[in-house]
Amino acid sequence: MPETLAAHPAVTPPLITASGLSLTLTPTRETISIGPFAGCLASLNTALGITLPETFATTIAADGVVYSRAAHDQWFATAPEGTGLMSRLEASCMKLAALTNQTDSRVTLSLKGIGARAITSKIVPIDLHPDFFGPGHTALTLAGHIPIILTCSNADTAYDFTVFRSFAQSLHHDILVAMNGGIPNSERV
Amino acid sequence: MHGILNAFSSASQSSERKTSRLSGNGIDTTKTLCFSFDGHNYTGHPGDTLASALLANGVRLVGRSFKYHRPRGILSAGPEEPNALVELRGGARREPNSRATVTELYDGLISTSQNRWPNLAFDALGINGMMSPVFTAGFYYKTFMWPASFWEKFYEPVIRRAAGLGRAADEADPDHYEKNNAFCDVLVIGSGPAGLSSALAAAESGARVILCEQDSLLGGRLRAENIQIDNHPGWQWAEDIVSHLRNMSNVRIMTRSCVFGRYDGGTYGVVERVSDHLAEPLPGQPRQRLWRIIAKQGIVATGGIERPIVFPNNDRPGIMLAGAVRTYINRFGVTPGQQAVVYVNNDDGLRTVSDLLAAGARIAAVVDSRAQPSSQAKTIIQQTGAPLFFGARIADTSGYRGVKMAIIRDNKGKNHRIACDLIAVSGGWNPDIALTTHDGGRPVYNETLATFVPALDSEDLHVAGVAAGTMTTAEALREGAQVGQRAAAQCGFREPSTPPVATPAVDQDETYGVVAQWHALDKESSQRAGKAFIDFQNDVTAKDTKLAAREGFISVEHLKRYTTLGMATDQGKTANVNALALLAEVTQQSIPQTGTTRVRPPTQPVALGALGGPHRGKHFKPYRLPPTHQWAVEQGAVFTANGLWLRAQWYPRSNETSWEETVNREVKTVRNAVGFCDVTTLGKIDIQGPDAATFLERVYVNAWQKLPIGRARYGLMLREDGFAFDDGTTARLGENHYVMTTTTANAGPVMQHLEFCHQWLWPEMNVQFISVTDEWAQIAVAGPKARDVLRQIVDPAFDLSNEAFGYMAAASVTICGGQTARLFRLSFSGELAYELAVPARYGDALAKLLMRVGQSYGIAPYGTEALGVMRIEKGHPAGPELNGQTTAHDLGMGRILSKKKDFIGKTMAARPALTDPSRPTLVGLRPLSPTLPLVSGSHLLPKGKPATACFDQGWISSSAWSPTLKSWIALGFLAHGPERHGEIIAVHNPLAGTITEAEIVSPVFVDPEGTRLHA
Amino acid sequence: MRLTCPHCGARALEEFTYRGDATLRRPAEDAPHQAWVDYVYLRDDPAGYHSELWYHGVGCRAWLVVIRNTLTHQIKSVSSAVASPAPNKSDS
């Protein structure tokens, strides 16, 4: 009888705390990239029953699927594992878009706690003020030297770093160092 | 009760002296801190700088000058300090060239003087002063010219000993540094009257404001001057404004934060000294933090830097800037001398007289260079009764380790010898405009103020206060508020809804009335111009300036480099304008005609550690880990960096004594049984769309339209100039679906290239790409037993037989009872081989599974070293062959260039020079004596010819010991290579100085027929 | 220097990769040799506004046409290369 393969976490430890904040490896979500073929965006939206987000800053959710921009002409759809996202997308938009499984390409590290924004600001070079980057906002940018997709899940206190799996441990280290460095004084604006 | 020790006895520097202090607005005299300087113990108070504490302890001599080892004291009370540079701390934290004037005192601070030997009071190298003719302008260029060999052995070591500026630590910095990003509407730089009022105005408008102050305390000159605002001491007014600002949620106040540079796009570099004021950082706390602040609007309210006046022997300890004297009195409660001469060319400097008197000092004389006494001067003299010399100058001074006497030449030319222990000098103020010039802005000369003021045409930068040439507190407050409001308005904020804060009243008549006097040299004293210092830190004198001009260095840029004026770590903050004025006088030009030199960031020295931040040591760059990394660690693998990736280089066993033994064993395992290797690092790009095949045809040199589904093909990419760019295999998974592999090194560049081709060259093509490098853990399983091993893993429904799944086949399969996987029959080693890909999270488990099911077949993991040996044995080009200088023809692949389609690089690759048979072309090489190593980088020469460039016919690109052939083997490029198989050639290794012989052979050493590959 | 990506917003320089002149057009396969030499090797170096290609590699992966003043680093415009006006690509 063949044995099944066991999944291996992309970072260790999967949960760590420092300076009153926590850094957690979040459960994997099934992630499919959707690259519409030429002229197919409108039919694709119809097939999906939604309008794929136009801006890079915002995500939309429908039927348990979260859609966000992945590149100038691509989107990500994510859903909890085991909900058959790929099959559903293949059924509705196989001919309209390139569908590529990206579930294992990236992992998400979640930074939570008072001062999460201050810690994130140490490594992410974009304006995280809640007026510009509030809950649900997302950005493709850098954390130090590592490309990430940053998502705000709670203003000031919770940010998700989605990163290529191979970079995850290196990013984990960088975030932990930033956490250990504490929250700068006069951290407000 | 002043209680400051008599400065006349200060040179003896006895230790453990009690100090009692006046009150200062910036110190806390209720607490005492202990510190040491040159081994003597002293005490100070929280709020002290090292400089104020030394002065309070009567220490005036703090260092020796750079070239002449002249005794030097404390000139200033701020970051512009050229003299009082000390070594701080010890051991791994030893830090040279620390300015005592900005070093905050902490309990246990250890400091030592620099640039003296054997000790500060007696310096053996002070003799340099007698040799000063040697060290005049251009001495580097003149003195040490001959013979050239003396430079390294003699001149340089001697100069370094004599003229060094402190010693760096010998160990790695133990502290942590971090970076931070911040954004705001308005960045206010400086917290004096102009800075505070502009920050307040901008913040009241609703703008996001960051206020940066380099000092530990806010208030700027309001802490240094005895001035009343709204019937409160100025510093108290500042504290009120600061506490108001602190309560505003749109304001961030940063102290100990120096804005050192202004860059394009509203970007400012700031270094925050987080724990420099502590003996050691608290646990986890960084030592310094580098901020990048992005501001829509910047306000420079950096104040000014006072100018010295150039007169003979103007560098003695006890000769200080007048503004610094007032700072020490008012902020620190220290009177720097008891018997003072005040030497000014403006009214502002005259404030020093009343401040000194209030602190209990005597005024020995007031020397005002202006021809007529100003009304301010008259008032002060009436009030204080101090002797006033107007139209006068200081002609000389005396006192070896500290000033003891000023020789004052009155307006009739008569000399007066006045005993003193302090000379407070003000030659006027220079706006601190460095930040306004970093983007190329040139300041303009203002005759009235006798200095340079900023000339801004920038929409996002403003200047206020002394930095703008606004010399009085009242005007600075008013201007700051205006500028703050204007900056906020530029960001879209309207007038504040609450009425703007009324400009506070300054209860003092302020006048400035400067009349330029750059130097005090006249016919008589100019003979001592060699001791009239302009640039204290680099020991440049008035005489040097004149000499440089006489020798033709009349451009200010030349003067600077020839004399090294302004090129020390203080950037000539106290020197540059005086130097310009002197140069203008010598060359008989106006100051504007003379021009200014360009100031570049940083405005103050910034530690490299702060710039590096947390990116040091093994975290200098990020690292990428393949999915089997943890497993490989558990196996005891040795790792190598391959770009950012960490890859297993080999897997040593406990009985193996050298890496060669391990690698040979790994190669033999693959050649004779089966091995596996994580090849996830190769770039993988998913390509889909109706035009996918057409697109591949454009980017690869070879044909792709007819590749069947379920097959892979080797592909070569060129750059547009016709040289090879990258190679790999691409497999067709479906009608319009391909997966491309790239080399590990070029995964990113190939993706960028494909995006360029698609978005820019051929946007009409209907194709989509996305990287799947990280999605799949891809493991090569290679060796005669590879199929047997895979049969244990791949679900039985899939036919693995050679007939069904031959060389270059590709398929989606399931393994382990339904797990999705991809299988490719690809071989880099030349053996029967597969690449098996599973979702990345299962890579670790797949490695473990392969070990278990492969055990009976003798399986072992192999690393990149064995991989490299086997690809050389098989003659596969890799990075050293695809080095950016080789063509398809050079690589022996000229024939795969399609003639039937356009592709990137096609036209330029057809240039005759790129296909010339005399170009070095890929060959194999075997040494005549098999155990004699061939070394990559060696040159190939015809046998018997001298090892000179004209006989150079090629080079070795890769070499290895082949355990299969039991010989060294190599790949290389040789002119007419393919025609020369069998020829014996000379191999010259210029590093080792050896010439050996090798036979030219086919680059495919192992299984040239491909029997094993197709087994 | 900062560029405002039409997709991602204002970002710092390290997110972008420079390529060069955006006015060059890839010659036809059979174009005269000199046209190819010019395309591959010959570059203008204007003092002032320059239309150039940048790649937002860590962001949206879009190629961008940036009009930048080479003397002041003033950015006049940033647009997506795919959507940029035809004259850059289809003349000659």
Ligand SMILES: [Zn+2]
């Ligand atoms: Zn972008």
